[in-house]
Amino acid sequence: MKIAIVYHSVTGTTAQLAEAVAAGCRSIATAQPQLLRIEGVDIQQGRFKNSSVLEIIDHSEAVIFGSPTFMGSVSAQFKAFADATAGDHWVEQLWADKIAAGFTVGNGYCGDTLHCLHYLQILAAQHGMLWAGLDLAGAGDAKAPNRLGAQAGLIARAVDGAIEAPDLETAFYLGQRVARMVGLFRRSGH
Numbered sequence: 009m010k011i012a013i014v015y016h017s018v019t020g021t022t023a024q025l026a027e028a029v030a031a032g033c034r035s036i037a038t039a040q041p042q043l044l045r046i047e048g049v050d051i052q053q054g055r056f057k058n059s060s061v062l063e064i065i066d067h068s069e070a071v072i073f074g075s076p077t078f079m080g081s082v083s084a085q086f087k088a089f090a091d092a093t094a095g096d097h098w099v100e101q102l103w104a105d106k107i108a109a110g111f112t113v114g115n116g117y118c119g120d121t122l123h124c125l126h127y128l129q130i131l132a133a134q135h136g137m138l139w140a141g142l143d144l145a146g147a148g149d150a151k152a153p154n155r156l157g158a159q160a161g162l163i164a165r166a167v168d169g170a171i172e173a174p175d176l177e178t179a180f181y182l183g184q185r186v187a188r189m190v191g192l193f194r195r196s197g198h
């Protein structure tokens with residue numbers, strides 16, 4: 009089962025999360041995660057132009073979106089990618105019924121990161137995708153997975169350019185959960 013992890017990262021913390029999400033996917037035997045990093049060269053005159061990223065997503069059963077929180081939302085580069093899906097992909101609902109999930113990271117204790125995650129959720133909804141959040145109760149234990157208590161997806165907090173262990177564990181869990189969901193969906197005959 010192919011799972012696309014499409015993300016943007018400047019200083020590497022979202023990339024660390026993406027790697028952990030991919031490792032979580034790989035913990036389910038049949039899952040084949042593919043990391044798709046949005047690069048500056050993909051964007052020409054403000055428009056995302058890398059059609060191979062869209063084609064890989066076309067052929068994936070699930071998509072996990074990741075962006076750093078920049079000024080309370082996704083990065084401009086991630087938004088350029090999202091805007092590139094507004095043509096046939098949106099009109100024809102080419103990604104409908106794919107399972108989707110998302111993750112973000114900020115420096116703030118809150119940092120308005122939930123708004124970024126909600127944008128990823130809306131993007132998935134616009135494409136008719138089925139959103140998988142986290143079934144991890146965030147009970148406020150700073151050392152436990154989902155320590156920040158987001159269930160719409162993963163919110164991580166970067167400290168000195170690094171992701172701390174509980175957030176990496178949550179990222180692993182999110183990838184594993186999405187891979188499990190794809191398996192369940194397949195077995196249901198979809």
Ligand SMILES: Cc1cc2nc3c(=O)[nH]c(=O)nc-3n(C[C@H](O)[C@H](O)[C@H](O)COP(=O)(O)O)c2cc1C
Nearest residue numbers: 017018019020021022076078079080114115116119
């Ligand atoms: C332009 C800019 C805007 C940012 N805005 C926010 C923000 O609104 N909330 C927050 O918590 N962190 C914010 N940050 C911090 C980044 O989200 C944080 O450094 C993150 O780890 C960067 O991800 P990356 O390492 O994948 O590039 C901002 C950083 C930059 C450069």
